[in-house]
Structure formats: C-alpha cells, structure tokens
Amino acid sequence: xxxxxxxxxxxxxxxxxxxxxxxxxxxxxxxxxxxxxxxxxxxxxxxxxxxxxxxxxxxxxxxxxxxxxxxxxxxxxxxxxxxxxxxxxxxxxxxxxxxxxxxxxxxxxxxxxxxxxxxxxxxxxxxxxxxxxxxxxxxxxxxxxxxxxxxxxxxxxxxxxxxxxxxxxxxxxxxxxxxxxxxxxxxxxxxxxxxxxxxxxxxxxxxxxxxxxxxxxxxxxxxxxxxxxxxxxxxxxxxxxxxxxxxxxxxxxxxxxxxxxxxxxxxxxxxxxxxxxxxxxxxxxxxxxxxxxxxxxxxxxxxxxxxxxxxxxxxxxxxxxxxxxxxxxxxxxxxxxxxxxxxxxxxxxxxxxxxxxxxxxxxxxxxxxxxxxxxxxxxxxxxxxxxxxxxxxxxxxxxxxxxxxxxxxxxxxxxxxxxxxxxxxxxxxxxxxxxxxxxxxxxxxxxxxxxxxxxxxxxxxxxxxxxxxxxxxx
Numbered sequence: 001x002x003x004x005x006x007x008x009x010x011x012x013x014x015x016x017x018x019x020x021x022x023x024x025x026x027x028x029x030x031x032x033x034x035x036x037x038x039x040x041x042x043x044x045x046x047x048x049x050x051x052x053x054x055x056x057x058x059x060x061x062x063x064x065x066x067x068x069x070x071x072x073x074x075x076x077x078x079x080x081x082x083x084x085x086x087x088x089x090x091x092x093x094x095x096x097x098x099x100x101x102x103x104x105x106x107x108x109x110x111x112x113x114x115x116x117x118x119x120x121x122x123x124x125x126x127x128x129x130x131x132x133x134x135x136x137x138x139x140x141x142x143x144x145x146x147x148x149x150x151x152x153x154x155x156x157x158x159x160x161x162x163x164x165x166x167x168x169x170x171x172x173x174x175x176x177x178x179x180x181x182x183x184x185x186x187x188x189x190x191x192x193x194x195x196x197x198x199x200x201x202x203x204x205x206x207x208x209x210x211x212x213x214x215x216x217x218x219x220x221x222x223x224x225x226x227x228x229x230x231x232x233x234x235x236x237x238x239x240x241x242x243x244x245x246x247x248x249x250x251x252x253x254x255x256x257x258x259x260x261x262x263x264x265x266x267x268x269x270x271x272x273x274x275x276x277x278x279x280x281x282x283x284x285x286x287x288x289x290x291x292x293x294x295x296x297x298x299x300x301x302x303x304x305x306x307x308x309x310x311x312x313x314x315x316x317x318x319x320x321x322x323x324x325x326x327x328x329x330x331x332x333x334x335x336x337x338x339x340x341x342x343x344x345x346x347x348x349x350x351x352x353x354x355x356x357x358x359x360x361x362x363x364x365x366x367x368x369x370x371x372x373x374x375x376x377x378x379x380x381x382x383x384x385x386x387x388x389x390x391x392x393x394x395x396x397x398x399x400x401x402x403x404x405x406x407x408x409x410x411x412x413x414x415x416x417x418x419x420x421x422x423x424x425x426x427x428x429x430x431x432x433x434x435x436x437x438x439x440x441x442x443x444x445x446x447x448x449x450x451x452x453x454x455x456x457x458x459x460x461x462x463x464x465x466x467x468x469x470x471x472x473x474x
Contacts, residue, residue: 003107004090011089011114015082018120023359025081026352027074027126030294032262035059037291039283041066050283052214053298055223057168058128077126084134085123089114091137092445098144098413099453109452113445117364118339121356122441132169132442135161136420139180140446143416146184148409150192155184155199163203167210170224171427171439174207183419187400187412218303225302228309229261230432234327235316236309237261237433252315254308261309262344264288264295265302272301331429335436336385337378338368342438385421385447388454392418395457414453417446 029037033054039047040063047063048056061080065073089110096106113119122130142158145151162180165172181200185193207223215221236244236257247253259267266287269275276285277300284300317324343351351357357364372380392414399411421443428439440447 003103004093007089007093007107007110008086010111011086014115015085018124018359021359023120023124024355025074025078025124025126026355027077028352029062029126030289030292031127032295032297033058033128034062034294035283035298036286036289036296037062037066037070038289039291041070041291046281047283049213050217050281051298052218052220052225052284053302054226055167055170056210057164058131060167061131078124081123081126081130084131085114085119088134088137088445091134091141092449094141095137095144095413095445095449096452098141099410099449101452101456105452109448113448117360117367118441118444120360121340121353121364124356125352127352128168129438129441132165132172133445135165135168136442137445139165140413140416140420143180143184144409144413146196147187147412148405150188150195152195152199155196156202158184159200159203163207166207166223169442170222170227170230171424171442173223173427174211176423177204177207179419179423180416183416187415219307220303225306226297227431228306228313231313232257232261232309233433234331234429234431235313235320235324238323238327239316239320247315253312256305256308257312259305265297265299266295268301268305272304275299275301327433328429331433331436332425333379334433335425335428335440336380336382337437338372339437339441339444340364340368342435344434382447385451387458388447388450389418389421391454391457392450395453414450417450420446421450 034040035047035051040059044060044063044067048059051059062073065076065080068076092113093106093110096109097103101109122133139158139161142154142161146154146158159177159181162172162177166174166177177200181197181204184196184200188196210223211221214223214225218225236253237260239247244253244257248255248257255271256268264287265275275287280300283296284298286296287299288294289296340353340357341347343353345351346353348354370380372378372382374380376383396411396414396418399407399414402408402411424439424443428436432439
C-alpha cells in the first residue's frame, strides 16, 4: 500500500507541475461521436435511446457532466481523467508485480508510463482512448485476481468493466466480450468455471440489450452503425479515383463511394429528398447540432449510406483481395507509428494537441525520435513487439503447467495481455485505417507490461542456454 501511495503522490505532483507550466485539458463537444450537447443535457435518456452512430458510453458520461453544470463540465472532466490516470498507473503497477517484476522495476515501469508524452496528451484530451485504456488495465487486474482466487464478485466486476468498455468503444465488440469470457473459463480451475460464466450473464445481457435495441430500431445488430464507414477506409477509400468512378458508373459501387466517410451529412443532400422523416425524432433529422457547431452523424440518412457502403466493401474484397492485404500490412506499420500525430489536422491550430505541443513539444519530439526512430522509422522499437508476444505465449504456457496457483495466475495474465494486444492490432488494421496509431494507446500499457517482463525473461533464458554448453565444453 505504501508503494501505491507513493506512486499516487508522484503522479499527483507531476500533474500539478504540468498545470503550473501551462498544459491545458482539451475539452470539446464537437466530436463526431457525440450527440448534440443540448439534447444530452435536456433529454439524456431519449437521446441515448435513439443514438445509433457510435457506442453510447461517452454520450452518457458527457450527459452526466452537462447535467452537473455546463460551465463546470470541463473542470469535472479534467478531474475525472485525473482520477482515471491514478487508477491506470496503480493498476499497471499491480500488473507488473503480478507478472513477476521486482518492486522497484514495477514502480519505475508504472511511473515512466505516466510520464510519456503519449500518456500525458491523451490524459489531457476529452476522448474515449484514456477511459478505455484505464478500464482495460483495470480489467486485467480483475482477470488476474479472478483466476488467482476465484470469486463471483471479482468476476462480476471484471465483466462489468468489460461491458463498460463495450459500451464505450466499438472495437471491443460483443464477440470480444464472449472471447474474454471463454478465456476466463478456460484459464480458471474447472470447478470455478460456472462462477465465471454465471458472473458474465448480467453484463453480457446489458451488451446484448444495446445490440438488440439497435437491431429493432435501426436494423443493425451492433453497438455502432458506423462500422461500414470504418471498413471503407481500409478498402474502397484506397481505390484510385478513376477506378472508383468507373465502378460507380458501372453500378458496382454506390454513389456514396465518392463521398468521404468523414463528410458531414449535408454532403449527402444530393442523394435524398429531405432530411426530415416522420418516423424519427429530431435527434435523427437535424443535419447540424444546436449546442455546438458540428455535424450530426446520428442522422437517419447515414443509416442508408452505411448499408450501401457495406455492399461496396464486399464488392471491393471480392475483386481486390490482394490490395486489401496490402492495406492491412500498411495499417500495421501505421499503427505502430507516432501516436501523438494521429489527428488529420495535426500541426494546425485546430489540432487537439496544438496547445499540448506548445508546452511539451520538445519533449514529445525527443521521445518520438527515441522510440520511433531506432532501428527503423516509423515503427522504431515496436518492431520488436512480436518477440515479446511470442515470448509471452511460450512463458504463459510454461507457467500454466505448474501447480503453484500464483504462477498459474501469472500465466493466465500473460495470456490475457497477449489476447488484448493481438485482438486490438487485428481489429485496428483489418477493419479500419488512418487513426490506428491512436487506437494503439488502448493497449499501450499492456505492451509496456509484456516488454518489461520479456526483457529479463529472455535474458534468463539465454543465460540458462549458455550454462549447459559451458558445462559440456568443460
């Protein structure tokens, strides 16, 4: 507990120092994944019910902030993200100890992670990446404790956190939730598997209810109807303009294929008679929000657009599978490039990191050169991540074969981390493109954890390999 307290104090002091040197929390409500702030403040439940474009987690959190007082929302959000930061670094310290690092090493890993420009920038940005990264790290803690000492309360908390992640980020699909439940059941002692699956029922039912609501209202069994637009980024959007236009003229692609997936709904006015629709409330018929200057990506037009885009993606995959594979491989490189330059308008005053960079720009540039410049830019040190992942799989298998409960739980934790890393990398490169370097931050703490455990582990393995050879030569 003393170490956790010291870590928390140092984290608090570092954030106080950042405030003193002028770093500001970027709080904006004009994100495409948010509903109209006026609706969130005045008609929260109705707005959440009719929200289809993206998972409703951040909508719900924003609505609560606005109900507590619109003028206080930025301060409250900053405080909430600060608390999430405390939870994240303490969870990371716990995981580092659980995976076998010494107390000093675990302390250094957690503290250094909190001081990276990436962590600082995302902590000071009202975006879903920071909450999701924290929740995923907390979920790993609960997963380890659930395997170590099976308890319904611990497993229920784990699945509740998993459901919260699913309500916040579409990457963490219902299939991901089911897979984590299966992973927990597999890695837990046979007599405890009913406890694991029983604890998953209510959180799973909540997720299914969200998917079911969207199926009944909007015809999509998903947490977000924006999925086909994301798939477009890694497929149709990469077509040369002349090929795309020829496919549109031939009727192979919809007319929407010529419009950017980030274009506001007003860009689709040429394809529709009117934005009004008697079957939908105003949350789905307004082209722009009232409370902020921003487009309404929850408009009913986009339901039709996304259905057409899905068909476009299918046609592309059938006729250009090798191009798709090339896009995925390019996406892997992009995912492990610099995270802090993810925004399409990076380097301009409208970038969410513009003010951050004015304060910490030199530190950010130095850190990015160190991490992403060696041995090969832009991936840099991340080029060695497959070594850590393979080591994690092999070491987890070894630990799971032992009888000691602590060691078996350590192996289960490694399996959990490997699964999260592989899953997020696969989903972020195969199903979307462009901002995948930002998506990496959701698993960044687990990458650090795996790497910190792998380095001494590989060193010990090499040492053991040398000893028999030395004995034979002697």
